[in-house]
Amino acid sequence: MGKDDVYEVVKVAPDAKIIAVHMEAVNHWGLSREELKSFIEEKGISSNVLVPDDGESYTF
Structure with a gap:
């Protein structure tokens, strides 16, 4: 997912918490x-x- 995809998910699910993981992996x-x-x-x-x-x- 790119940053625009993340933004689209937030718009569709505004109450969701999105945790961006596996960032900066070499491959x-x-x-x-x-x-x-x-x-x-x-x-x-x-937020x-x-x-x-x-x-x-994180602990929820």
Whole structure:
């Protein structure tokens, strides 16, 4: 998924929490964490999309 795909998911499921994982893997790196973080801030969807750093976890 690209950043525009993430945005489309948020629009379709506005109450969902999206966790972007498997970022920056060598075999398919097309979108960096920093680029995605900037994009979600720009679109105002940072409460819907979480972009964890390596080793980071969330508890809900």
